[in-house]
Amino acid sequence: MARSSLALSLVTLGLLASVNAHAQASAEPQAGASPASSDFTLGANVSLASQYRYRGLMQSNNKPAIQGGFDLKHASGFYIGNWNSSISWLSDADPDVSSSVEMDFYAGYTRNIWGDLSVDVGVLHYYYPGSYPSGFTKPDTTEGYLGLSYGPVSFKYSHSFTNLFGVPDSRNSQYYDLSGSFPTGVWGLALNAHVGYQKVRNLEDGSYTDWSVALKKEWEGGYTATLAYVDTNADRNVYTSAKGKYLGRSAAVLMLSKAF
Helix, strand or coil, X not given: CCCCHHHHHHHHHHHHHHHHHHHHHHHCCCCCCCCXXXXXXXXXXXXXXXXXXECCEECCCCCCEEEEEEEEEECCCEEEEEEEEECCHHHHHCCCCCCCEEEEEEEEEEEEEEXXXXXXXXXXXXXXXXXXXXXXXXXXXXXEEEEEEECCEEEEEEEECCCECCECXXXXXXXXXXXXXXXXXXXXXXXXXXXXXXXXXXXXXXCEEEEEEEEEEEECCCEEEEEEEEEECCCCCCCECCCCCECCCCEEEEEEEEEC
C-alpha cells in the first residue's frame, strides 16, 4: 500500500523517538551493573529538502520532500541501513500508479586499506510500495556498488542487477560517481562537488551526465544545512514527465538535516 508524505513523517519521527529512547537507556547503567561496551553503533537521520533530486533528476515534482533513515554499523566494517523519501515521479508518469514513497535498503562492508585510502562495497535495493496498472514495468531496482575514497575525494561505481527504475530491458545499467568535499576556511563551510554519468541500457538517448556544487554547514548537535546547484544534460525528449516538466532541469536545492 502506498504511503503519504505525512505517514512517512510520522513513521520517521516514531523511529527517531525509539532510537533516542534506546540510546538513553543504553547510556544509563543500572544500579550495581558494570559499564559495557558494544561493537555496534546505531544512528538515525531526518531531513527536509526543498525538493528531492536523485542522480540529477527531479523526484518530487519540484515540491518539498521529507526524508529519513537509520544505519547499524559494526566495528569490523559491516553495516546495514534503510533510507526513505517522499516522491511523486511515478504518479506523475501515470496517474494510475499509487506509489508515493521510495524505500532504500542496503548492506555492505567498508574499511581503510592503506593510509587515507578506503574501500566500500555493498548492495542497495530501491523499493517503491504501491499499486501499478497492468503492463507497467515495476520501478524496484537492485544495484551492487564499489566505492573508493582517498582523503576528500571519492569514486563510486554502481551496477544494476535488475531493470533500472522501471526502464524495460535495462539490466546491467551503470552509474559512475566522482565526488569531493573540501573545507573553505570561511564560516566553517565545506564545498561539495559532484559529477556523475548514468548509462542506461536499451533506452535510446537515455544516458546522461549530472553535476552539482554545494555549500554545506554543520553545527553541534548533528544539525546540517546544505545549499546545492544541480544540473544535467539529460535529453528532454526522454526525461520530460507526463505533466510536461523537464526532470533534468537545473535547480537550487536546500536541505536541512538532523543526525541522531
